[in-house]
Amino acid sequence: MKLLVKAPAKINLSLDVLRRREDGYHEVEMVMTTIDLADHIELSERSSREIEIVSQNRFVPDDKRNLAYQAAQLLRERFQIKRGVSIAINKMIPVAAGLAGGSSDAAATLRGLNELWKLGLSLDQLAQLGAEIGSDVSFCVYGGTALAKGRGEKITRLPPPPNCWVILAKPSIGVSTAEIYRQLNLNQVVHPDIPSMIEAIRRQDFQQICRVAGNVLESVTLSGYPQVKQIKDQMKRFGADLVLMSGSGPTVFGLVRYDSRLQRIYNGLRGFCDQVYAVRLIGEREQYLN
Missing domain, CATH: 3.30.70.890 (GHMP kinase, C-terminal domain)
Structure with missing residues (x-):
């Protein structure tokens, strides 16, 4: 079985850093919104238990450094999934660009595998898992426009800005x-x-x-x-x-x-x-x- 999932980029309309936290992260407040520039993720079940990353972009890591890989691994471990998955990433968002491309890939993988593996998790549950992977992943699970606080994982939904x-x-x-x-x-x-x-x-x-x-x-x-x-x-x-x-x-x-x-x-x-x-x-x- 195969599943296609869209992974849009984000921009920061506002980004504030309040302080450095004791855990080494920074306390932030950000207003973020998604834009119509997106990677496309194709998830395919594998007969083996391996997690495979496939991408034509040489800057996309194909191992545990990849956030989509980490998302699949987290779901497998948390819910005792015995199957593997191939994650093909058609990269349209520039890498290391400040647009949350890797985080959005991870969020799309969480949403897609939730459906593929029939886990029945809500978006809130997926966002909580995403916070374990990276600071922007929770926002990317939801998409739209939001205020993000804490490390970026505390999300308050906002209406969309005027179209432009x-x-x-x-x-x-x-x-x-x-x-x-x-x-x-x-x-x-x-x-x-x-x-x-x-x-x-x-x-x-x-x-x-x-x-x-x-x-x-x-x-x-x-x-x-x-x-x-x-x-x-x-x-x-x-x-x-x-x-x-x-x-x-x-x-x-x-x-x-x-x-x-x-x-x-x-x-x-x-x-x-x-x-x-x-x-x-x-x-x-x-x-x-x-």
Whole structure:
């Protein structure tokens, strides 16, 4: 039996870091939303007990480092599953980009194997399992738009932002999330106004969303990777309504309300950045799961 599952990317409309926790993680508050750029996961039962990762992308690990592998292994161990599975990952989301591609693959694997292995788990139960794999996996299990707190595993559902285009541009570099957090000095950052972002989303106020968006990790990444700053400056110059780095980077996204600006921004960025995408925001959680 085979099953196809969609694994969309996310962007951070707001990302705040409050403190370093005793367990070594950071306490965060993030407003995240999924976008219509997605990996596609094909799950196939195996006669052997092996977990197999198949991908044509050489940057995708095919062993226990892969979060989708960890998701399958966690379900097998927790529910005494005796069967193996082949996980084919058609990678469309850039790797190490700040878009939660690996986390979304893991979340899609949890949802898909829940169906394939007839485990009968709820999304809440799957999200709790996802928190054991990675900080963004819980959000990716649900999809849609949400406030994430704690390490990222405490999820409060939000309505979708106003519909618009999302331009993504990723330079040909990778960024270590752990290293960015290590360099973050919480005494020198400007914290984004998370309550105002939530209120702007509830009121469907696109201009206010653009005004109050922020990412405390951005200053660290911009100082260490001038390519990211260059993309951000160019995207602003071409006329995006909001320009912000997603996650720890290096991907920069721009929100664009009007179709008339879209092509100009897209073409301008393609002049000096190979990985440029124009996609839509994904709306309600139910839409994301279909």
